[in-house]
Amino acid sequence: MPSFRNTxxxxxxxxxxxxEEQEMIKELAAKIAKEKIEPVAAEYDENETFPWxxxxxxxxxDLYGVFIPEAYGGLGGGVLEMCIxxxxxxxxxxxxxxxxxxxxxxxxxxxxxxxxxxKQKYLTKIAAGEWLAxxxxxxxxxxxxxxxxxMRADLDGNEYVLNGTKTWISNGGEAxxxxxxxxxxxxxxxxxxxxFIVEKGTPGFTFGKKENKLGIRANSTRELIxxxxxxxxxxxxxxxGQGFLIAMRTxxxxxxxxxxxxxxxxxxxxxxxxxxxxERFQRGQPISAFQGVQFMLADMxxxxxxxxxxxYQAAKSIDSGMKQVSKISAMAKLFAxxxxxxxxxxxxxxxxxYGYTKEYPVEKMMRDAKITQIYEGTNxxxxxxxxxxxxxxxxxxxx
Amino acid sequence: MKIVVxxxxxxxxxxxxxxxxxxxxxxxxxESIINPFDMYALEEAIRLKEKHGGEVIVxxxxxxxxxxxxxxxxxxxxxxxxxxxxxxxxxxxxxxTSYTLAAxxxxxxxxxxxxxxxxxxxxxxxxVGPGVxxxxxxxxxxxxxxxxxxxxxxxxxxxxxxxxxxxLKVKFPAVITVVKEINEPRLPSLKGKMKAKSATILQWTTxxxxxxxxxxxxxxxxxxxxxxxxxxxPEGGKVYKGETRDMxxxxxxxxxANGVAIKKSKGN
Numbered sequence: 209m210p211s212f213r214n215t216x217x218x219x220x221x222x223x224x225x226x227x228e229e230q231e232m233i234k235e236l237a238a239k240i241a242k243e244k245i246e247p248v249a250a251e252y253d254e255n256e257t258f259p260w261x262x263x264x265x266x267x268x269x270d271l272y273g274v275f276i277p278e279a280y281g282g283l284g285g286g287v288l289e290m291c292i293x294x295x296x297x298x299x300x301x302x303x304x305x306x307x308x309x310x311x312x313x314x315x316x317x318x319x320x321x322x323x324x325x326x327k328q329k330y331l332t333k334i335a336a337g338e339w340l341a342x343x344x345x346x347x348x349x350x351x352x353x354x355x356x357x358x359m360r361a362d363l364d365g366n367e368y369v370l371n372g373t374k375t376w377i378s379n380g381g382e383a384x385x386x387x388x389x390x391x392x393x394x395x396x397x398x399x400x401x402x403x404f405i406v407e408k409g410t411p412g413f414t415f416g417k418k419e420n421k422l423g424i425r426a427n428s429t430r431e432l433i434x435x436x437x438x439x440x441x442x443x444x445x446x447x448x449g450q451g452f453l454i455a456m457r458t459x460x461x462x463x464x465x466x467x468x469x470x471x472x473x474x475x476x477x478x479x480x481x482x483x484x485x486x487e488r489f490q491r492g493q494p495i496s497a498f499q500g501v502q503f504m505l506a507d508m509x510x511x512x513x514x515x516x517x518x519x520y521q522a523a524k525s526i527d528s529g530m531k532q533v534s535k536i537s538a539m540a541k542l543f544a545x546x547x548x549x550x551x552x553x554x555x556x557x558x559x560x561x562y563g564y565t566k567e568y569p570v571e572k573m574m575r576d577a578k579i580t581q582i583y584e585g586t587n588x589x590x591x592x593x594x595x596x597x598x599x600x601x602x603x604x605x606x607x
Numbered sequence: 608m609k610i611v612v613x614x615x616x617x618x619x620x621x622x623x624x625x626x627x628x629x630x631x632x633x634x635x636x637x638e639s640i641i642n643p644f645d646m647y648a649l650e651e652a653i654r655l656k657e658k659h660g661g662e663v664i665v666x667x668x669x670x671x672x673x674x675x676x677x678x679x680x681x682x683x684x685x686x687x688x689x690x691x692x693x694x695x696x697x698x699x700x701x702x703x704t705s706y707t708l709a710a711x712x713x714x715x716x717x718x719x720x721x722x723x724x725x726x727x728x729x730x731x732x733x734x735v736g737p738g739v740x741x742x743x744x745x746x747x748x749x750x751x752x753x754x755x756x757x758x759x760x761x762x763x764x765x766x767x768x769x770x771x772x773x774x775l776k777v778k779f780p781a782v783i784t785v786v787k788e789i790n791e792p793r794l795p796s797l798k799g800k801m802k803a804k805s806a807t808i809l810q811w812t813t814x815x816x817x818x819x820x821x822x823x824x825x826x827x828x829x830x831x832x833x834x835x836x837x838x839x840x841p842e843g844g845k846v847y848k849g850e851t852r853d854m855x856x857x858x859x860x861x862x863x864a865n866g867v868a869i870k871k872s873k874g875n
Contacts, residue, residue, distance in 0.1 A: 232800050240794060270797035283797055 222513065224520060226292070233274055233289055237296035240265060249301035252426035253572050256418075258382050259304045259426055266297075266308060267337010275312065276319065280331035286527035287461055291468035291519060298472025299479070302576035303426035307340065309469050310378035310427065313462045313584070314341025317387050317403060317454050320461070321446035326405060330385050342383035343462075344374035344432045345455055352589045354389075354455060355398035359434065361390035366441045368392075368404060370434035373416065378583075380430030381415040384408045388432065389451045401451030405443045412437030423575035460533045461526055463541035463584055467519040470541075470548035470580035471512065477555035477573040478508045484568075485558055501558060508551045515544040535597035542590035545580035552577040608661030608757075610652040611712050612685065613723040613739065614645040616669055616676040620728050625835055641676045644724020647785045650792040651754065652722050653684040659757055662686040664715065668696055668707050674808045682795035682803035693812040698825030701730070705738025707823060710816040712743060720762075721782040725750055736784035747782040748775050752789050 226234065244265050252259055266272060275290040276282025283289070290312050297305035315334050318326060318341070333339040350356035359372025370390055377386075386406045393400035406413055416431025446454050482505055485496035495501045522540035526533045552574035556563035563570045581587045618637040626633050641649070652663045665680040667673050668691040677688035691711045699707060712718055721743075726733035733749065740747030752772060753765040760779060765772045767786050777783070795803075813820060821827060845861070847854040862868035 229801070233797060236795065236797060236800070243794070265794060268796060269794050274797065 224516075229283075229285075230289060230292055233271075233283075233285070234292050234296055236269055237271060237293045238299075240269060240271070241297050241300035245297060245300035245304050249304060249426075250566065250569065250572065252301070253303055253423075254425075254566070256420075256425045256428075258428050259307050260382075262304055263307050263337060263340065270335075270337075271308065272311065272337045273335035276315065276331050276335040277327075280327055281335040282331065286523070287464055288520060288523035288527050291464050291523045294465050294468040295472040295475070295516075295519075298469045299476040301426065302469055302473040302573070302580075303424040305469055305472065306378055306424050306427040307382075309465050310343070311341045311383070312465050313458065314343040314379065314383060314385060314387050316461050317343070317445060317458045318385070318405070320457055321403070321450070321454050322405075325442065326445070330405065334385065339384035340379050340382055341385040341387065342377055342379040342432075343458070344377050344380075344386055344388035346374060346376050347372065348375050352586055354452060355401070357389060357391060357401060359388070359390040360394075361392050361402060361404060363392070363441070364438075367438045368441060368444065370404070370406065370412070370437040370439065372434055374432040375416075376419065376429055376583075377432050378424075378427050378429055380428050380432060381408075381418070382428050386413075386432060387445060388434075389455060390434075392448055392451075396449065398452040399449050401455075402448050403445040403451045403454045404439060405445055406434075406437065406439055410437055410439060422578060423572070424579050456534070459584055460537045463537040463590075464519055464522040464526065466580050466584050467515065467522065467540040467544035470544040470577065471515050471519055473573050473577050473580070474508075474512050474515065474544075474548040474551040477552045477570050477577075478505075478512055480568070480570055480573075481505070481508070481555035481558040484562075488560075495558070504554050504558060508554055511547045511551060515540075515547040518543050532597075534593055538585070538590040538593040538597075541580075541584065542587050542594070545577070545587060548577040548580055549574075608655065608659050608720065609715070609718050610655060610661060610663050611715065611718045611721045612645065612649045612652045612663060612665045612680070613708055613712075613721065613735070614649065614665055614667050614676060614680060615642040615724075615727045615729075615735075616640070616667065616673045617642045617727055617729045625837065627836075639672070639676065641679055642724055642727045642729075644726060644728070644785070644787065646724070646792040647787055647789050648722040648724050649680055649683060649685065650790045651785055652720075653793075654790065655720075655754070655757065656684075656686075661719075664689060664718075666691065666708065666711050668692070668699070668704060668711070670697075671810075677808050678803040678806060679795070681806045682799040683793065684799060687809070688806065689809045689811055691811050691816070693823075695813050695820055695823045695826075698828060699823065700828035700830035701732050701734040701738055702829060703823055703825075703827035705735050706742050706827065707816075707818070708735065709739045709742030710818045711811060712739065714811070714816055719779045721780075723782075723784050725784045725786050733784070736782055740782035743780070743782065745780045745782060746777050747784075748777055749784045751783045751785045754789075 244262055271293050273282035274285045274293055278284040294305055294309045297308055318330050334341055347357050361368045361370050374388060384407055387403055388406055389401055389403050391400055392402040412435050414433045416433050419429040421429060485501050486494050488495045519540045522536045525536050555570045556574050559568055559570050562568050616639050619640045624633045656663050663685045664687045665677055665685045666689045667677060671692055673690055677690055681688055691707055696707055712721060723736050736749055737747050748764055748766055750767045751764045752767040754762060756763040761776055763776045766775055847858055
């Protein structure tokens with residue numbers, strides 16, 4: 209029996225139907241989480257340390273390659289493998305796990321839309337853990353409204369000239385490979401947006417202020433600033449004007465990753481709260497003997513299990529090659545992140561006064577959970593996507 | 608450079624107990640791991656290979672279930688694994704173990720360097736490294752904390768002492784044992800684990816070795832474990848307070864009263 213089962217009682221007595229290879233990935237990610245991440249989680253959060261040392265370990269252990277095709281040095285897995293890793297890492301620290309998950313977000317568009325040269329150049333380095341990736345879509349005035357982006361990319365001979373600023377970019381300033389979105393034809397609205405790969409170090413590409421955040425503090429969230437930044441024409445990702453499509457397809461595949469991050473944070477908090485409830489004595493008995501606490505634990509466990517089922521279902525649907533995955537993907541992200549928020553708040557409650565202090569890890573988990581309801585599309589946007597899809601499906605059915 | 612790493616499979620001592628009646632370790636339900644000190648040996652061997660080329664062969668003596676630890680070693684980067692396994696090897700003390708491992712290493716013909724951990728966390732003797740060297744007839748250095756220089760013919764190492772260290776040069780072939788200060792062992796890679804899954808672990812028995820069967824296992828072991836026990840915790844204790852002069856005389860009279868200190872002779 210793999211050793212992680214001893215650590216996370218949540219997954220006792222449940223069959224997730226993982227393959228032998230997926231179990232191996234899970235076990236190794238769990239080992240890294242326990243041995244390398246958990247001991248430094250509080251410190252990296254407090255000091256806002258980007259976890260390069262952990263990134264190195266994850267790279268050497270091939271974790272960055274699990275969802276990259278074998279032809280480019282990866283292990284040829286898919287979204288489920290990426291989710292398994294993200295979940296295990298997030299059980300120890302959702303912030304440190306983001307160095308992995310955000311890299312996935314930046315890599316997916318290259319896997320999906322990159323040409324052979326781009327894949328050879330970037331995916332091999334990402335699979336080896338040598339380069340991190342980042343995804344730059346959001347701007348100060350365009351979050352949920354993707355079509356409102358202002359950054360420009362103008363073709364000048366064999367080069368594109370980039371001008372504009374991206375905000376709140378995870379892995380910002382640390383990632384070598386940056387997939388960014390810019391307007392190539394302002395007259396065409398969302399269809400005038402294109403995607404580009406920009407390498408760190410390109411003249412005219414700098415980084416702005418590092419955000420001082422509530423949670424996920426071990427990740428670097430920064431502005432990407434482009435001032436007359438010239439990149440070769442070959443760095444266009446996909447076709448001119450495909451940017452909006454690339455962004456949406458990427459989110460379809462990356463949102464289960466956010467769900468997995470949320471799931472990991474929730475599981476970590478639940479484990480801590482359950483263990484604590486057995487150790488904390490009040491009125492001569494452990495607080496786990498009180499029904500008030502028992503019902504909280506039961507609800508937390510059930511919600512987590514439901515979130516896991518939905519997350520894995522979304523990942524498996526995507527990996528099966530289904531085309532219309534926006535709905536299930538949005539559902540997983542919406543549900544798991546809401547569960548993470550609720551479970552972590554309850555975990556702090558079970559810890560009582562101790563839970564409110566930085567002596568114990570649950571307050572951090574609560575802070576880390578919040579972002580999963582916000583990024584890669586707020587949960588309000590997820591509900592819009594889900595509603596739009598179910599209404600369309602209904603309309604198709606009644607035609 | 609051909610490097611042999613000798614590893615021992617041991618119970619994970621974080622939760623090990625002793626059966627008070629048989630004086631043996633209770634192994635049921637206890638996970639088996641590679642002796643942690645041997646992990647440093649394996650890591651150092653892999654680093655030497657990465658830097659200077661060559662191959663890393665892991666070797667262990669034990670029952671067939673040790674294969675899992677040898678596969679773990681392959682997942683970490685060892686090229687080949689050999690298990691010395693035979694009923695005749697069972698019950699070996701450090702003398703018989705050293706003899707058997709040396710026979711295994713001899714069968715490889717041309718090993719340049721043998722590395723192992725300074726001791727195993729279950730037996731804690733630290734004798735097998737030097738024992739293997741004696742059987743092979745090659746020099747050995749124990750408690751290496753750093754390998755400074757490696758050439759085709761010799762290497763320079765730092766041997767940890769209680770205070771400080773000593774630099775030593777040793778000619779190949781040689782046996783060294785390492786301490787935990789030497790490196791930080793890596794975690795396995797997924798590709799390594801997959802390679803390990805399909806790897807074949809060579810199994811060598813007495814038939815595969817040029818070996819004297821009377822020197823093996825229980826027959827070849829002069830050491831017998833009479834009893835294993837947990838020493839009782841010291842109880843009591845007394846804190847002396849006040850002037851040094853008073854404390855010393857009080858301590859002295861207590862020691863004399865308990866028959867520990869010799870009484871003053873009349874002449875003083």
